[in-house]
Structure formats: C-alpha cells, structure tokens
Amino acid sequence: MMLPYETRREVELFLLREAKLLDAGEFESWLSLYAPEGIYWMPSRPGQTDPKGVASIIYEDHAILAIRVRRLLEARALVLTPMPRTTHLISNIEVVRGETNDQFTAEAAFICVEHQGEEQRLYSGRQIHHLVRANGSFRIALKRVMLVDCADRHQAMTIPI
Amino acid sequence: MTATAAQGLSRDDILGLVRGDYIHRRAYADPDVFALEQERIFGRLWIYVAHESQVPKPGDFVRTHLGKHEVLVTRHQDGSVHVLHNRCPHRGARLCMVDRGSTRLFTCPYHAWAFRADGMLSAVPHPQSYPSSFRLDDPLNHMQRVRNVQSYRGFIFANQSDAPPPLAEHLGSMAEVIDNLIDRAPDGEVEVADSSFTLEYQGNWKLHMENANDVFHPSFVHNSSVAPARAAPANASIIDQDQTREMLLANGFGTTEWEGIELNGLAGGHTYMASFYKKGVIANQPQDAASVQYRAALAARLGAERAAAVLGVNRFNNIIYPNLVLNAQQQHMRVTFPLAVDRTQIRIHCFRLKGAPEEIFHRAIRFLTNIGSPASMIFSDDVEMLERCQQGLIKEAGPWLNFSRGLDHDRRNGDGSVGGAASELPMRVQFDAWVKYLTQ
Numbered sequence: 001m002m003l004p005y006e007t008r009r010e011v012e013l014f015l016l017r018e019a020k021l022l023d024a025g026e027f028e029s030w031l032s033l034y035a036p037e038g039i040y041w042m043p044s045r046p047g048q049t050d051p052k053g054v055a056s057i058i059y060e061d062h063a064i065l066a067i068r069v070r071r072l073l074e075a076r077a078l079v080l081t082p083m084p085r086t087t088h089l090i091s092n093i094e095v096v097r098g099e100t101n102d103q104f105t106a107e108a109a110f111i112c113v114e115h116q117g118e119e120q121r122l123y124s125g126r127q128i129h130h131l132v133r134a135n136g137s138f139r140i141a142l143k144r145v146m147l148v149d150c151a152d153r154h155q156a157m158t159i160p161i
Numbered sequence: 162m163t164a165t166a167a168q169g170l171s172r173d174d175i176l177g178l179v180r181g182d183y184i185h186r187r188a189y190a191d192p193d194v195f196a197l198e199q200e201r202i203f204g205r206l207w208i209y210v211a212h213e214s215q216v217p218k219p220g221d222f223v224r225t226h227l228g229k230h231e232v233l234v235t236r237h238q239d240g241s242v243h244v245l246h247n248r249c250p251h252r253g254a255r256l257c258m259v260d261r262g263s264t265r266l267f268t269c270p271y272h273a274w275a276f277r278a279d280g281m282l283s284a285v286p287h288p289q290s291y292p293s294s295f296r297l298d299d300p301l302n303h304m305q306r307v308r309n310v311q312s313y314r315g316f317i318f319a320n321q322s323d324a325p326p327p328l329a330e331h332l333g334s335m336a337e338v339i340d341n342l343i344d345r346a347p348d349g350e351v352e353v354a355d356s357s358f359t360l361e362y363q364g365n366w367k368l369h370m371e372n373a374n375d376v377f378h379p380s381f382v383h384n385s386s387v388a389p390a391r392a393a394p395a396n397a398s399i400i401d402q403d404q405t406r407e408m409l410l411a412n413g414f415g416t417t418e419w420e421g422i423e424l425n426g427l428a429g430g431h432t433y434m435a436s437f438y439k440k441g442v443i444a445n446q447p448q449d450a451a452s453v454q455y456r457a458a459l460a461a462r463l464g465a466e467r468a469a470a471v472l473g474v475n476r477f478n479n480i481i482y483p484n485l486v487l488n489a490q491q492q493h494m495r496v497t498f499p500l501a502v503d504r505t506q507i508r509i510h511c512f513r514l515k516g517a518p519e520e521i522f523h524r525a526i527r528f529l530t531n532i533g534s535p536a537s538m539i540f541s542d543d544v545e546m547l548e549r550c551q552q553g554l555i556k557e558a559g560p561w562l563n564f565s566r567g568l569d570h571d572r573r574n575g576d577g578s579v580g581g582a583a584s585e586l587p588m589r590v591q592f593d594a595w596v597k598y599l600t601q
Binding site (some may be wrong): 037039043044045052053054055056057058059061062063064066067070071074076078079081086105130136152154155156157158 | 192231248354355356357358359361362385386388389390392393394397398399400401405406409490506511519523526527529533534535536539540541542544545546549577
C-alpha cells in the first residue's frame with residue numbers, strides 16, 4: 001500500500017536535508033542524523049551483501065564515522081587541501097514502510113559533483129536509506145551508497161556521498 | 162659507452178642520475194627513463210602476475226599487466242599455467258575485456274578465431290577459405306605466450322627475457338615472506354580473496370615503492386587521521402573490535418618508535434621493515450578469543466613451538482623488487498603497475514588463510530578496507546603526497562633529490578644492509594638495484 005503523501009514528503013525532505021548538510025560542509029550535523037548504531041556502507045561491488053567477508057569502500061559505524069568527520073573538520077588532511085566542495089542531487093525517490101510502522105526504506109538515484117582545486121569529479125549511483133522515526137524526524141540506521149562504478153578503478157575519495 | 166636501442170639513453174646517462182645519496186628528478190619524470198625501465202626492469206626481471214588460487218580450474222583466467230603489456234594468466238586443460246598477451250594474432254584486437262573468469266576458449270569477436278588456454282589456435286571459421294599453407298599449429302597464429310613462467314609456492318611470476326636466472330635466485334631470502342604467509346595457514350594453504358581495490362594516482366611508480374618503506378612520513382602525512390583517532394574513545398565501534406582506530410593510531414610515531422624500527426635491504430633491490438602495529442587485534446599475536454583459537458589451530462599442525470616462531474615474524478611491507486608488496490601477518494598484498502612515467506595503478510588484495518577462524522579473515526578484509534580503499538583515511542593522504550611529488554618533479558628547477566637520511570648509521574648485514582633511526586636506506590637500496598638493472 002502506498003504511503004500517505006505527507007509521510008513520503010517527510011522522508012524526501014529528510015534526504016534533501018542530509019544532502020544539503022554534506023554540500024554545506026556541516027559534517028557534525030550530518031553525523032547527528034545517524035542513529036547511535038547507524039552504519040554508512042559503500043560496497044565495492046554490485047550486489048554486495050556481505051560487509052565483513054568482502055572489502056567495502058566504506059563500512060563504518062557511528063564511532064568510526066566520528067573519526068572521519070573530525071578529520072574532515074579539524075585536521076586538514078593533505079587530500080582535503082584545498083577542501084573539496086560538493087553538489088549532491090537526489091532524485092527518483094521511492095519510499096516504502098519498513099518492518100515496523102516507524103521504519104522506512106528510501107531508495108533514490110544520486111549524482112554528486114565534487115569540486116577541488118582545478119579538478120571536478122563525478123560520482124553517481126543509487127542509495128538506500130533505512131530510517132527510523134525519532135523525535136519528530138528520522139535517524140539513519142543504514143545508508144548504503146552503491147556507486148555505479150564501485151568495482152572499477154578509483155582515485156582517492158574524500159567527502160561522504 | 163653503449164647507447165641503448167630505442168631511447169637514446171646511454172649507460173653514463175643513467176649513472177649520471179644517481180650521485181650517492183642524491184637522485185636526479187629525471188628518474189621520476191623523464192619518459193625516456195620510463196621506457197628504459199619498461200625494457201630492462203619490467204621486461205627482464207621476474208614480475209609477479211597472479212596467484213594460483215585465482216586460476217584453480219582449467220579454463221580459469223585473470224587479466225593483469227606485465228610491464229607495458231596486458232596479459233591473461235590462464236590455467237590450461239593439462240593443469241599448466243600460461244601467461245598470454247591479450248591480443249588476437251589475426252588482426253591485433255584486444256581479446257578479453259574482463260578481469261577474471263573461466264572459459265573453454267578465448268574467441269575473438271572480430272573473425273572468431275578461437276584459442277585454447279595455452280594460446281594455441283583451436284579453430285577458425287570457414288577453414289576452406291584459408292590457403293593450404295595456413296596452419297593452426299603455426300606459432301605465428303597463436304596468442305603470444307610469455308616464454309618464462311615460474312611459480313613459487315603458488316605465486317606466479319613471468320619473465321620476458323631470453324634466458325632468465327631461476328625465479329628462486331631473484332627472490333633470494335625474500336621467499337621467506339611467502340613461506341611465512343603460507344605457514345600461517347592452519348591448513349598450510351592460502352588463497353587470494355575475491356575482493357580487491359584498484360587505485361590510480363598521477364605519479365611515478367617508484368614513489369609508491371619508496372613510500373611503502375618510509376618510516377619517517379607517517380607522523381606528518383597521517384597526522385590528520387592520527388589526531389582524530391587519539392581524540393576518539395577506545396572500543397566505541399560496534400563493528401570492528403577497534404581495529405580501525407588502532408590502525409590509524411599506529412601511524413602516530415614518536416622519536417622512540419622511529420629509532421626502533423629496523424629497515425632492511427637486499428642486493429636485488431628488495432627491502433622491508435619491522436612492523437609498527439603494536440596494539441589491539443592488529444598487533445603481533447593478540448590475545449583475543451579468535452586469535453587464541455587461531456593459534457591453537459596452527460599449533461595443532463605445526464606444534465606450539467613452531468607456531469610461535471611462525472606467528473612471531475613481525476615484518477611489514479616486504480617489497481619484492483620491483484613492484485610487489487607482501488604482508489604475511491596482515492594477509493595483505495599490493496601490486497604496482499607503472500602505466501606511464503607519471504601514472505601508476507595499484508591493485509590491493511588480501512589472503513584467506515585456510516583453516517583459520519572466519520574472524521581472522523574478516524580482520525584481513527578490514528585491513529584491506531582501511532588501508533587500500535579509495536576512501537582510506539590513510540592511503541588517500543599518501544597518494545596525495547605522491548602526486549604532489551610528481552607535480553614538483555616535472556619542473557626542471559633544483560633537480561637533485563636528497564636520500565641521505567640515516568646514511569651514517571646503516572650497516573652491512575650478510576648480503577644486505579640494515580638501518581634504523583628512520584633511515585632512507587630502502588630508497589638507496591632500491592636505487593642501487595635500479596642503476597644496476599638499467600645499466601647492465
């Protein structure tokens with residue numbers, strides 16, 4: 001059964017807010033969207049289901065993401081000099097209810113343009129959010145980012161997509 | 162003075178690029194030097210191409226680079242392993258467009274010449290239209306085979322020269338790191354996991370090989386991940402037993418650690434260092450439940466004393482010259498492919514130790530992600546630095562690079578040398594071999 005429009009819109013606005021925080025470089029606020037046991041997962045191959053027996057580009061929980069965010073914000077990593085800036089576009093959003101009434105799964109297509117110094121890089125693919133209602137908004141239990149070229153050659157990646 | 166055929170670089174030109182502890186920037190930035198490296202290093206030395214566990218059954222193949230060539234490493238029906246140029250001899254088309262797979266025949270999509278896994282031409286369509294002189298068994302009509310292929314305990318190397326010395330001679334005592342990796346498997350066998358990363362950077366291949374045994378840079382280059390890891394609480398992660406935080410922390414060297422890390426160099430250009438992973442599940446012989454279980458499994462095969470000796474080997478970034486990096490304890494391997502003078506590809510793998518608890522394999526996977534992923538908080542900063550080196554090295558100004566650190570403290574040891582105190586000994590050893598190979 002299709003979700004009520006208001007619910008779908010709430011989820012969409014949440015996804016757009018997440019993208020906006022990343023584009024604004026507000027990584028601490030971005031991290032606060034994650035549940036305490038929330039996970040960010042970027043698989044290394046299409047259809048990857050196993051995050052432990054197959055390497056991932058990123059498979060990190062809140063504690064490790066917190067280190068990554070601190071690195072983005074404070075420590076001026078070499079690869080972040082100059083600081084990259086991104087534009088995230090999220091589209092083709094589909095929302096369905098999860099196992100319980102306060103859980104939702106949102107799948108979407110994305111494009112992320114990353115600009116750094118004289119370079120521009122383009123990332124695209126699909127993303128799936130597992131969201132849980134919390135305090136009138138949502139928390140991310142799992143974000144899975146499936147780059148269309150996840151199994152191919154890569155250069156260094158910096159900002160979460 | 163002998164001029165070399167294609168590049169017009171003389172022996173003296175090469176000798177002129179190395180002045181004791183100074184190297185000329187052209188070693189990294191001159192396309193003619195790169196071409197000579199392809200001819201005399203990647204074209205003449207034993208070069209790692211694949212592991213036998215990647216081609217277990219007849220028809221299995223992997224695609225990789227051998228110097229300037231793209232090759233297929235194949236398993237033939239009779240069990241033999243072949244290294245074939247990925248090119249149809251008929252019209253020159255690239256044959257195989259995937260990195261791995263299994264096939265009975267390699268068939269060119271252009272005119273359907275079909276080849277066996279040993280490179281032999283098996284069949285052509287409409288054979289009656291070929292002249293009577295055309296023969297399937299004419300080697301000219303076969304996929305070109307790299308003449309010399311040898312394995313050391315599952316590690317397959319290829320050599321493109323006419324009469325190479327045995328592989329064992331090239332490996333020398335570096336074979337010990339392969340032995341140690343295999344000895345660590347309770348069933349006495351390892352396999353390359355079907356999970357790897359392929360990264361590219363805009364810089365010379367040697368920069369990566371030098372960086373892998375440079376113990377001086379982590380304090381500076383990796384500070385942006387060491388500092389956040391230090392500020393983070395211990396054991397906060399619910400997914401990796403604190404392995405990621407410990408790995409980041411381990412790069413936070415102080416003077417004591419610098420001086421305590423021994424660096425070793427061997428005559429063929431091989432180098433390695435003592436490990437600096439000392440805490441948590443990535444330490445040498447940790448005491449957590451999975452490690453204890455693993456150690457017991459290993460002791461069941463080797464006996465407790467021998468198992469302790471095998472697990473006690475604590476070496477890191479064992480570089481088999483020119484382009485293979487092996488880490489037995491971390492079950493980790495990197496292969497460096499020079500693509501152009503200023504462009505390098507790195508393929509990063511991990512191993513499964515057969516008979517070890519699954520958790521031990523998961524740690525190797527985690528190690529691979531943490532240090533080999535394009536989003537690695539460690540390696541991304543290394544790569545950035547390698548690229549900045551290349552950006553500087555293409556400029557003519559101030560052409561001499563200094564490699565003197567530790568020079569007064571290095572000492573001879575058997576057929577090699579040993580340094581500590583954050584010596585640049587590995588770079589000097591690599592360049593000694595580089596000069597030798599390029600000028601002989």
